[in-house]
Amino acid sequence: MEDQDLPGVLVSGFEGPSGICKDHVGELQKYFNLITMQDLLENKTQVGPKIQAAYIWNRKPAIDQELLQSLPALKIVANAGAGLDHLDLKLIASFGVKVANTPQAVSSPTADMGMALLLAAARRVVEGHQLATSPDTKSFSTNWLGQEVTGSTLGIIGMGSIGYKVAQRARAFEMNILYHNRKRRKSEEEEAVGATYCERLDDLLQRSDFVMLAMSLTPQTQRLIGRRELRLMKPTAILVNIGRGLLVDQDALVEALQTGVIGAAALDVSYPEPLPSLPHLYFRDHPLLKLKNVTLTPHIGSATHQARWQMMENLIGSILASLNGLPIPNEVLLK
Numbered sequence: 001m002e003d004q005d006l007p008g009v010l011v012s013g014f015e016g017p018s019g020i021c022k023d024h025v026g027e028l029q030k031y032f033n034l035i036t037m038q039d040l041l042e043n044k045t046q047v048g049p050k051i052q053a054a055y056i057w058n059r060k061p062a063i064d065q066e067l068l069q070s071l072p073a074l075k076i077v078a079n080a081g082a083g084l085d086h087l088d089l090k091l092i093a094s095f096g097v098k099v100a101n102t103p104q105a106v107s108s109p110t111a112d113m114g115m116a117l118l119l120a121a122a123r124r125v126v127e128g129h130q131l132a133t134s135p136d137t138k139s140f141s142t143n144w145l146g147q148e149v150t151g152s153t154l155g156i157i158g159m160g161s162i163g164y165k166v167a168q169r170a171r172a173f174e175m176n177i178l179y180h181n182r183k184r185r186k187s188e189e190e191e192a193v194g195a196t197y198c199e200r201l202d203d204l205l206q207r208s209d210f211v212m213l214a215m216s217l218t219p220q221t222q223r224l225i226g227r228r229e230l231r232l233m234k235p236t237a238i239l240v241n242i243g244r245g246l247l248v249d250q251d252a253l254v255e256a257l258q259t260g261v262i263g264a265a266a267l268d269v270s271y272p273e274p275l276p277s278l279p280h281l282y283f284r285d286h287p288l289l290k291l292k293n294v295t296l297t298p299h300i301g302s303a304t305h306q307a308r309w310q311m312m313e314n315l316i317g318s319i320l321a322s323l324n325g326l327p328i329p330n331e332v333l334l335k
Protein backbone atom coordinates (compact mmCIF):
# COMPACT_ATOMS: atom_id res chain seq x y z
CA MET A 1 0.00 0.00 0.00
CA GLU A 2 1.23 3.51 -0.76
CA ASP A 3 1.79 5.78 2.21
CA GLN A 4 -1.01 7.98 0.99
CA ASP A 5 -3.51 5.05 1.06
CA LEU A 6 -2.80 4.33 4.71
CA PRO A 7 -5.01 5.99 7.34
CA GLY A 8 -3.79 9.45 8.33
CA VAL A 9 -2.59 9.67 11.92
CA LEU A 10 -1.67 12.97 13.53
CA VAL A 11 1.55 13.05 15.55
CA SER A 12 3.16 16.02 17.29
CA GLY A 13 6.34 15.73 15.26
CA PHE A 14 9.50 13.65 14.94
CA GLU A 15 11.99 15.87 16.74
CA GLY A 16 12.55 17.21 20.22
CA PRO A 17 11.16 16.26 23.61
CA SER A 18 7.55 16.29 22.42
CA GLY A 19 8.24 14.31 19.23
CA ILE A 20 7.32 10.64 18.98
CA CYS A 21 9.98 8.03 19.83
CA LYS A 22 12.49 7.92 16.97
CA ASP A 23 12.78 4.13 17.06
CA HIS A 24 9.02 3.82 16.60
CA VAL A 25 8.64 5.79 13.40
CA GLY A 26 9.39 2.87 11.02
CA GLU A 27 6.91 0.61 12.82
CA LEU A 28 4.15 3.23 12.85
CA GLN A 29 4.69 3.92 9.16
CA LYS A 30 3.87 0.28 8.35
CA TYR A 31 0.28 1.02 9.38
CA PHE A 32 -0.26 4.74 9.10
CA ASN A 33 0.45 7.79 7.04
CA LEU A 34 2.01 9.93 9.79
CA ILE A 35 1.02 13.56 9.55
CA THR A 36 2.77 16.04 11.83
CA MET A 37 1.21 19.08 13.47
CA GLN A 38 3.49 21.12 11.26
CA ASP A 39 1.99 19.48 8.11
CA LEU A 40 -1.48 20.18 9.44
CA LEU A 41 -0.79 23.81 10.26
CA GLU A 42 0.72 24.41 6.83
CA ASN A 43 -2.18 22.89 4.94
CA LYS A 44 -5.24 22.57 7.15
CA THR A 45 -7.97 22.18 4.52
CA GLN A 46 -6.11 19.53 2.51
CA VAL A 47 -4.60 17.56 5.37
CA GLY A 48 -7.26 17.88 8.13
CA PRO A 49 -9.88 15.61 6.48
CA LYS A 50 -7.30 12.81 6.00
CA ILE A 51 -6.60 12.47 9.72
CA GLN A 52 -8.51 9.61 11.35
CA ALA A 53 -6.56 9.25 14.58
CA ALA A 54 -4.43 11.39 16.88
CA TYR A 55 -1.41 9.71 18.45
CA ILE A 56 -0.60 11.41 21.75
CA TRP A 57 2.97 10.95 22.88
CA ASN A 58 4.40 12.91 25.83
CA ARG A 59 1.01 14.68 26.10
CA LYS A 60 1.36 16.13 22.58
CA PRO A 61 -0.33 17.27 20.40
CA ALA A 62 -2.78 19.11 22.64
CA ILE A 63 -6.35 18.27 21.71
CA ASP A 64 -8.53 21.36 21.91
CA GLN A 65 -11.77 22.53 20.34
CA GLU A 66 -10.05 24.23 17.41
CA LEU A 67 -8.05 21.12 16.56
CA LEU A 68 -11.09 18.87 16.85
CA GLN A 69 -13.01 21.16 14.52
CA SER A 70 -10.28 20.92 11.92
CA LEU A 71 -10.32 17.08 11.92
CA PRO A 72 -13.74 16.02 10.58
CA ALA A 73 -12.72 12.37 10.05
CA LEU A 74 -11.14 11.90 13.49
CA LYS A 75 -12.29 8.67 15.17
CA ILE A 76 -9.88 8.14 18.03
CA VAL A 77 -7.43 9.90 20.30
CA ALA A 78 -4.84 7.26 21.24
CA ASN A 79 -2.91 8.38 24.31
CA ALA A 80 0.40 6.91 25.44
CA GLY A 81 0.33 6.47 29.22
CA ALA A 82 -2.20 6.03 32.00
CA GLY A 83 -2.77 9.65 33.08
CA LEU A 84 -5.54 11.50 31.27
CA ASP A 85 -5.37 14.85 33.06
CA HIS A 86 -4.19 16.59 29.86
CA LEU A 87 -7.25 15.48 27.88
CA ASP A 88 -10.73 17.02 28.05
CA LEU A 89 -12.63 13.74 27.77
CA LYS A 90 -16.06 15.39 27.63
CA LEU A 91 -15.02 17.72 24.84
CA ILE A 92 -13.51 14.86 22.83
CA ALA A 93 -16.64 12.71 23.34
CA SER A 94 -18.82 15.61 22.20
CA PHE A 95 -17.15 15.27 18.77
CA GLY A 96 -18.03 11.55 18.72
CA VAL A 97 -14.34 10.69 19.08
CA LYS A 98 -13.16 7.74 21.22
CA VAL A 99 -10.17 7.73 23.56
CA ALA A 100 -7.78 4.87 24.37
CA ASN A 101 -4.70 4.73 26.63
CA THR A 102 -2.03 2.22 27.70
CA PRO A 103 -2.39 1.51 31.44
CA GLN A 104 -0.91 -2.02 31.45
CA ALA A 105 2.25 -1.01 29.63
CA VAL A 106 3.17 1.66 32.16
CA SER A 107 2.23 0.11 35.50
CA SER A 108 5.28 -2.12 36.13
CA PRO A 109 7.99 0.34 35.03
CA THR A 110 6.31 3.15 36.97
CA ALA A 111 6.12 0.99 40.09
CA ASP A 112 9.80 0.09 39.60
CA MET A 113 10.56 3.80 39.38
CA GLY A 114 8.66 4.43 42.61
CA MET A 115 10.82 1.87 44.39
CA ALA A 116 13.97 3.21 42.74
CA LEU A 117 13.18 6.71 44.04
CA LEU A 118 12.22 5.44 47.48
CA LEU A 119 15.49 3.53 47.80
CA ALA A 120 17.56 6.34 46.32
CA ALA A 121 16.13 8.90 48.74
CA ALA A 122 16.30 6.59 51.76
CA ARG A 123 19.91 5.58 51.12
CA ARG A 124 20.97 8.96 49.69
CA VAL A 125 22.21 7.32 46.51
CA VAL A 126 22.61 10.54 44.49
CA GLU A 127 24.53 12.29 47.26
CA GLY A 128 26.56 9.11 47.73
CA HIS A 129 27.49 9.12 44.06
CA GLN A 130 28.58 12.75 44.34
CA LEU A 131 30.67 11.95 47.41
CA ALA A 132 32.24 8.88 45.81
CA THR A 133 33.17 10.79 42.66
CA SER A 134 34.35 13.94 44.45
CA PRO A 135 38.10 14.52 44.71
CA ASP A 136 37.48 15.89 48.22
CA THR A 137 37.71 12.65 50.21
CA LYS A 138 37.60 14.58 53.51
CA SER A 139 33.92 15.38 53.07
CA PHE A 140 33.02 11.73 53.71
CA SER A 141 32.00 11.23 57.29
CA THR A 142 30.98 8.13 59.21
CA ASN A 143 27.93 10.10 60.36
CA TRP A 144 26.65 10.28 56.81
CA LEU A 145 23.61 8.04 57.23
CA GLY A 146 20.36 7.20 55.54
CA GLN A 147 17.05 5.60 56.50
CA GLU A 148 16.50 1.85 56.77
CA VAL A 149 13.93 0.59 54.27
CA THR A 150 13.52 -2.99 55.49
CA GLY A 151 10.78 -3.20 58.11
CA SER A 152 9.72 0.44 57.74
CA THR A 153 6.17 1.60 56.96
CA LEU A 154 5.11 2.62 53.49
CA GLY A 155 1.86 4.52 52.93
CA ILE A 156 0.61 4.27 49.36
CA ILE A 157 -1.95 6.86 48.28
CA GLY A 158 -3.76 5.57 45.21
CA MET A 159 -4.05 1.78 45.03
CA GLY A 160 -4.76 1.39 41.31
CA SER A 161 -2.57 -0.91 39.26
CA ILE A 162 0.59 1.17 39.81
CA GLY A 163 0.02 1.51 43.56
CA TYR A 164 -0.68 -2.21 43.84
CA LYS A 165 2.52 -3.09 42.00
CA VAL A 166 4.44 -0.80 44.36
CA ALA A 167 2.92 -2.78 47.24
CA GLN A 168 4.02 -6.08 45.66
CA ARG A 169 7.57 -4.77 45.42
CA ALA A 170 7.55 -3.24 48.90
CA ARG A 171 6.47 -6.57 50.37
CA ALA A 172 9.77 -8.06 49.23
CA PHE A 173 11.47 -5.37 51.35
CA GLU A 174 9.46 -6.54 54.37
CA MET A 175 7.77 -3.16 54.59
CA ASN A 176 4.54 -2.63 56.52
CA ILE A 177 2.13 -1.40 53.90
CA LEU A 178 -0.72 1.05 54.47
CA TYR A 179 -2.88 2.39 51.69
CA HIS A 180 -5.54 4.98 51.09
CA ASN A 181 -7.78 4.80 48.05
CA ARG A 182 -11.23 5.98 46.95
CA LYS A 183 -12.31 2.35 47.01
CA ARG A 184 -11.06 -0.35 49.32
CA ARG A 185 -9.43 -3.32 47.56
CA LYS A 186 -10.87 -6.84 47.96
CA SER A 187 -9.64 -8.55 51.13
CA GLU A 188 -7.79 -11.25 49.14
CA GLU A 189 -5.93 -8.52 47.24
CA GLU A 190 -5.00 -6.81 50.52
CA GLU A 191 -3.84 -10.12 51.99
CA ALA A 192 -1.74 -11.00 48.93
CA VAL A 193 0.49 -7.97 49.54
CA GLY A 194 -0.09 -7.59 53.28
CA ALA A 195 -1.62 -4.11 52.88
CA THR A 196 -3.80 -2.41 55.50
CA TYR A 197 -6.49 0.01 54.38
CA CYS A 198 -6.52 3.46 56.00
CA GLU A 199 -9.88 5.03 55.52
CA ARG A 200 -8.52 8.32 56.86
CA LEU A 201 -5.66 9.82 54.88
CA ASP A 202 -4.44 11.52 58.06
CA ASP A 203 -3.87 8.13 59.69
CA LEU A 204 -1.68 6.98 56.83
CA LEU A 205 0.31 10.22 56.87
CA GLN A 206 0.96 10.03 60.61
CA ARG A 207 2.05 6.38 60.58
CA SER A 208 4.22 6.19 57.45
CA ASP A 209 8.00 6.44 57.10
CA PHE A 210 7.54 6.72 53.34
CA VAL A 211 4.51 8.19 51.57
CA MET A 212 4.14 7.25 47.91
CA LEU A 213 1.76 9.17 45.66
CA ALA A 214 0.49 6.85 42.93
CA MET A 215 -2.93 8.28 42.15
CA SER A 216 -4.10 10.11 39.08
CA LEU A 217 -4.58 13.87 38.99
CA THR A 218 -8.23 14.91 39.14
CA PRO A 219 -9.99 17.98 40.55
CA GLN A 220 -10.40 15.95 43.78
CA THR A 221 -6.72 14.99 44.13
CA GLN A 222 -5.17 18.30 43.05
CA ARG A 223 -2.93 19.59 45.89
CA LEU A 224 -4.12 16.73 48.11
CA ILE A 225 -0.82 17.01 49.94
CA GLY A 226 -0.63 20.55 51.28
CA ARG A 227 0.87 22.29 54.31
CA ARG A 228 -1.50 20.57 56.76
CA GLU A 229 -0.85 17.08 55.37
CA LEU A 230 2.93 17.61 55.35
CA ARG A 231 2.76 18.65 59.00
CA LEU A 232 1.01 15.40 59.85
CA MET A 233 3.92 13.39 58.44
CA LYS A 234 6.90 12.31 60.56
CA PRO A 235 9.86 14.71 60.57
CA THR A 236 11.94 11.88 59.09
CA ALA A 237 9.33 10.92 56.48
CA ILE A 238 10.19 10.70 52.79
CA LEU A 239 7.60 11.72 50.20
CA VAL A 240 7.80 9.94 46.84
CA ASN A 241 5.71 11.22 43.93
CA ILE A 242 5.29 9.11 40.79
CA GLY A 243 1.86 10.54 39.93
CA ARG A 244 1.65 14.17 38.91
CA GLY A 245 3.35 17.28 40.29
CA LEU A 246 0.04 18.98 41.01
CA LEU A 247 -0.91 16.33 43.57
CA VAL A 248 1.30 18.31 45.94
CA ASP A 249 1.29 21.98 46.92
CA GLN A 250 4.86 22.49 45.77
CA ASP A 251 5.46 25.72 47.71
CA ALA A 252 4.37 23.99 50.90
CA LEU A 253 6.65 21.07 50.03
CA VAL A 254 9.67 23.34 49.53
CA GLU A 255 8.99 24.99 52.89
CA ALA A 256 8.56 21.58 54.59
CA LEU A 257 11.86 20.34 53.16
CA GLN A 258 13.71 23.52 54.08
CA THR A 259 12.45 23.60 57.65
CA GLY A 260 12.63 19.90 58.54
CA VAL A 261 8.86 19.33 58.63
CA ILE A 262 9.61 16.19 56.60
CA GLY A 263 12.93 14.48 55.93
CA ALA A 264 13.20 14.29 52.14
CA ALA A 265 11.34 14.02 48.86
CA ALA A 266 11.90 11.98 45.71
CA LEU A 267 9.97 13.30 42.76
CA ASP A 268 9.56 11.98 39.24
CA VAL A 269 7.01 14.71 38.56
CA SER A 270 6.75 18.41 39.32
CA TYR A 271 5.05 21.52 38.03
CA PRO A 272 6.05 22.83 35.71
CA GLU A 273 8.15 20.18 34.00
CA PRO A 274 11.02 20.75 33.78
CA LEU A 275 11.55 23.12 36.70
CA PRO A 276 11.30 26.00 35.85
CA SER A 277 9.91 25.75 32.36
CA LEU A 278 10.46 29.35 31.28
CA PRO A 279 12.59 28.93 28.14
CA HIS A 280 14.23 32.34 28.50
CA LEU A 281 15.78 31.45 31.84
CA TYR A 282 19.38 30.50 31.30
CA PHE A 283 19.86 29.32 34.82
CA ARG A 284 17.59 27.01 36.75
CA ASP A 285 16.90 28.45 40.14
CA HIS A 286 13.86 26.65 41.48
CA PRO A 287 14.43 25.82 45.18
CA LEU A 288 13.65 22.12 44.57
CA LEU A 289 16.69 21.97 42.30
CA LYS A 290 18.99 23.09 45.09
CA LEU A 291 17.86 21.13 48.12
CA LYS A 292 20.11 18.27 49.18
CA ASN A 293 17.16 16.33 50.55
CA VAL A 294 15.45 16.20 47.15
CA THR A 295 15.98 13.53 44.49
CA LEU A 296 14.53 14.53 41.13
CA THR A 297 13.97 12.64 37.90
CA PRO A 298 12.40 14.06 34.73
CA HIS A 299 9.07 12.16 34.54
CA ILE A 300 10.57 8.87 33.42
CA GLY A 301 8.23 6.37 35.10
CA SER A 302 7.48 4.58 31.85
CA ALA A 303 10.78 5.36 30.15
CA THR A 304 12.06 1.87 29.37
CA HIS A 305 12.61 0.52 25.85
CA GLN A 306 10.19 -2.31 26.55
CA ALA A 307 7.37 -0.19 28.00
CA ARG A 308 7.58 2.48 25.33
CA TRP A 309 7.50 -0.16 22.57
CA GLN A 310 4.53 -1.85 24.19
CA MET A 311 2.76 1.51 24.51
CA MET A 312 3.24 2.08 20.79
CA GLU A 313 1.98 -1.43 19.92
CA ASN A 314 -1.06 -0.98 22.15
CA LEU A 315 -1.86 2.33 20.50
CA ILE A 316 -1.54 0.82 17.03
CA GLY A 317 -3.97 -1.93 18.12
CA SER A 318 -6.48 0.57 19.52
CA ILE A 319 -6.34 2.77 16.42
CA LEU A 320 -6.73 -0.14 14.00
CA ALA A 321 -9.64 -1.55 16.02
CA SER A 322 -11.42 1.79 16.02
CA LEU A 323 -10.89 2.32 12.29
CA ASN A 324 -12.26 -1.17 11.62
CA GLY A 325 -15.30 -0.72 13.85
CA LEU A 326 -14.09 -3.35 16.35
CA PRO A 327 -14.13 -3.15 20.16
CA ILE A 328 -11.26 -0.84 21.13
CA PRO A 329 -8.67 -2.32 23.50
CA ASN A 330 -8.07 0.01 26.47
CA GLU A 331 -10.90 2.31 25.53
CA VAL A 332 -11.38 5.05 28.13
CA LEU A 333 -15.06 5.35 28.97
CA LEU A 334 -16.53 8.59 30.30
CA LYS A 335 -17.60 8.13 33.94
Ligand SMILES: O=C(O)[C@H](O)CO
Pocket residue numbers: 080081082083084106301302
Ligand atom coordinates in the same frame (compact mmCIF):
# COMPACT_ATOMS: atom_id res chain seq x y z
O1 LIG B 1 0.51 8.90 32.30
C1 LIG B 1 1.46 8.13 32.36
O2 LIG B 1 1.32 6.91 32.41
C2 LIG B 1 2.84 8.66 32.30
O3 LIG B 1 2.95 9.86 32.96
C3 LIG B 1 3.26 8.84 30.85
O4 LIG B 1 4.32 8.04 30.54
